[in-house]
Amino acid sequence: MIKTQGLAKRFGDVLAVDNLSLDVNEGEVFGLLGPNGAGKTTTVRLLTCLIAPAAGEAWVNGHKVGEENTAIRQSVGILTESPGLYERLNAQQNLALYAKLYGVDDVAGQVQKYLGMLGLWERRTEPVGGFSKGMKQKLTIARALIHEPRVLFLDEPTSALDPEAAKLVRDFILEVKGEGRTIFLCTHNLDEADRLCDRIAVMRQHIIQVDTPARLRQSLYGRKVVLQLQEINQAVLSAVRELPFVHQIQEEDRRLIVSMDDPEAQNPILVRRVVEAGGAIQFVTEQRHSLEEVYFTLMHEEAQETKQ
Amino acid sequence: MNTRLWAIMEKEWLEMRGNKMVLITMVLIPILLVGMVLGTTFFMQRMPESEVTGDNAPPIPPQLRNLDPKTAFIIMMNDQYMFYFMLIPMTLPVYMAAYSIIGEKETKSLEPLLATPIATWELLTGKSIAAVTPAVALTWLSFAVMAAGARLIATDAIFLALVRPVWLAGMAVLSPLFACLSVLSGVIASSRMNDPRAAQQLTGIFVVPVIALSLAVLAGKIFVDVQIVLYSAMVLVMVNLLVLYFAVKLFQRETILTRWKGI
Numbered sequence: 001m002i003k004t005q006g007l008a009k010r011f012g013d014v015l016a017v018d019n020l021s022l023d024v025n026e027g028e029v030f031g032l033l034g035p036n037g038a039g040k041t042t043t044v045r046l047l048t049c050l051i052a053p054a055a056g057e058a059w060v061n062g063h064k065v066g067e068e069n070t071a072i073r074q075s076v077g078i079l080t081e082s083p084g085l086y087e088r089l090n091a092q093q094n095l096a097l098y099a100k101l102y103g104v105d106d107v108a109g110q111v112q113k114y115l116g117m118l119g120l121w122e123r124r125t126e127p128v129g130g131f132s133k134g135m136k137q138k139l140t141i142a143r144a145l146i147h148e149p150r151v152l153f154l155d156e157p158t159s160a161l162d163p164e165a166a167k168l169v170r171d172f173i174l175e176v177k178g179e180g181r182t183i184f185l186c187t188h189n190l191d192e193a194d195r196l197c198d199r200i201a202v203m204r205q206h207i208i209q210v211d212t213p214a215r216l217r218q219s220l221y222g223r224k225v226v227l228q229l230q231e232i233n234q235a236v237l238s239a240v241r242e243l244p245f246v247h248q249i250q251e252e253d254r255r256l257i258v259s260m261d262d263p264e265a266q267n268p269i270l271v272r273r274v275v276e277a278g279g280a281i282q283f284v285t286e287q288r289h290s291l292e293e294v295y296f297t298l299m300h301e302e303a304q305e306t307k308q
Numbered sequence: 309m310n311t312r313l314w315a316i317m318e319k320e321w322l323e324m325r326g327n328k329m330v331l332i333t334m335v336l337i338p339i340l341l342v343g344m345v346l347g348t349t350f351f352m353q354r355m356p357e358s359e360v361t362g363d364n365a366p367p368i369p370p371q372l373r374n375l376d377p378k379t380a381f382i383i384m385m386n387d388q389y390m391f392y393f394m395l396i397p398m399t400l401p402v403y404m405a406a407y408s409i410i411g412e413k414e415t416k417s418l419e420p421l422l423a424t425p426i427a428t429w430e431l432l433t434g435k436s437i438a439a440v441t442p443a444v445a446l447t448w449l450s451f452a453v454m455a456a457g458a459r460l461i462a463t464d465a466i467f468l469a470l471v472r473p474v475w476l477a478g479m480a481v482l483s484p485l486f487a488c489l490s491v492l493s494g495v496i497a498s499s500r501m502n503d504p505r506a507a508q509q510l511t512g513i514f515v516v517p518v519i520a521l522s523l524a525v526l527a528g529k530i531f532v533d534v535q536i537v538l539y540s541a542m543v544l545v546m547v548n549l550l551v552l553y554f555a556v557k558l559f560q561r562e563t564i565l566t567r568w569k570g571i
Contacts, residue, residue: 045566
């Protein structure tokens with residue numbers, strides 16, 4: 001649905017995006033993570049034909065960036081970092097303007113559909129200037145969807161929103177995903193990326209790593225199972241060490257952290273062996289690394305490589 | 309009409325309607341000018357001829373010499389005001405034009421707008437027509453009010469001088485074209501500058517040649533008749549199209565979005 005090959009963009013002496021290559025599949029939520037100045041917004045602007053690439057190629061919805069810009073603009077929706085609504089106009093007028101700009105046939109019907117869906121229909125005649133941040137953000141989402149685009153670019157959709165409004169926006173993103181649209185999400189919110197994205201890319205000018213959040217965790221940390229016991233004794237430790245699939249054991253207080261490749265298949269064997277060795281198991285859980293840890297590890301590795 | 313062009317015009321008018329200060333200032337100048345024409349005519353007609361003409365009065369041009377000096381002098385005064393009438397559509401929309409692009413950038417509405425399939429010419433033309441139309445409509449309306457008032461209070465000679473063909477042609481054709489030129493220049497300034505005040509001042513400069521032209525006509529240096537008005541209109545149409553072409557060429561989407569950091 002979205003494909004880039006060696007995409008680059010420079011502003012004067014600043015290299016904003018360098019050799020960016022990625023593939024986004026139809027119907028997936030693809031998250032782009034990176035620090036400020038990593039080139040996330042520039043990437044969105046390149047892919048929505050707001051700015052032109054200095055090098056490389058990109059295709060969105062089958063249309064080539066730089067050659068079929070109008071077709072791309074027609075087929076994508078964008079939620080920019082700032083709402084950019086017309087504050088003197090009411091919600092209905094704001095949406096109707098964009099419906100007309102996108103050449104929507106049933107302007108009134110589409111406006112009613114999205115205002116209703118986002119709970120703004122009752123407030124449709126009020127000037128947008130009096131709306132809360134959350135309401136404005138809902139309206140900008142409606143604006144991005146008013147022409148039913150197949151690809152949606154969301155640049156920091158929940159930044160500056162209170163938790164309730166942010167949840168509402170996240171739930172709506174999941175609803176939109178359920179309709180089979182492709183969503184390209186730029187965010188600083190790692191927890192949000194973890195919950196919403198099928199795959200994520202960590203970038204700093206170029207792509208550092210792309211994968212599903214789960215596989216990124218696995219590739220960096222492997223999989224670990226935590227056994228909490230009433231007491232850890234030598235017999236239990238020896239029994240676990242003898243298991244052929246166990247790579248490593250860490251002992252923390254009354255917890256055993258066991259590294260292995262396939263906990264789904266190997267956990268029952270591990271548990272049986274511990275019980276046979278006299279261990280009294282209280283809890284068995286998988287140790288989950290947060291996406292934040294993954295992110296910082298990747299950024300740290302990238303910084304080390306750059307130094308070298 | 310092109311749907312996107314119309315959508316932009318509609319949006320601009322809705323925004324204008326919501327900005328009461330802009331509406332008040334737009335209405336104020338035409339009202340003042342109508343008052344000045346009618347007031348001058350009303351009071352000067354009632355003044356003794358010696359006070360009206362005086363010792364320092366300018367010479368009466370040949371085409372008015374068949375009239376009595378007081379009537380001729382009132383017509384000369386009103387002719388000056390008529391030039392101001394023609395300047396109204398040039399000056400009223402200057403603020404809107406100067407603010408057209410910078411304003412969108414300030415409110416951060418330009419990026420989502422440019423992300424739609426709208427073409428640059430549609431955006432600029434829509435904004436220009438939206439700015440010119442109310443100014444021209446107000447000018448024509450105030451001219452009609454002024455003419456109706458003059459019919460009631462002025463002598464036949466003074467009234468007929470106010471609505472003579474050269475003024476009617478100028479008001480109908482030249483005035484909107486000058487307004488388009490002024491607004492397009494304002495839109496160019498707005499898309500190249502990042503301060504609305506600077507753009508407004510630059511746009512104001514375009515009024516100066518028209519004022520100079522009006523002074524030359526009043527001083528009898530240039531004679532204007534209907535034919536010259538119509539020829540001038542044709543030239544202005546070409547100039548407007550040329551300015552629109554340059555406005556589109558000079559509108560750098562990328563530069564506006566990425567380099568106006570101050571806004």
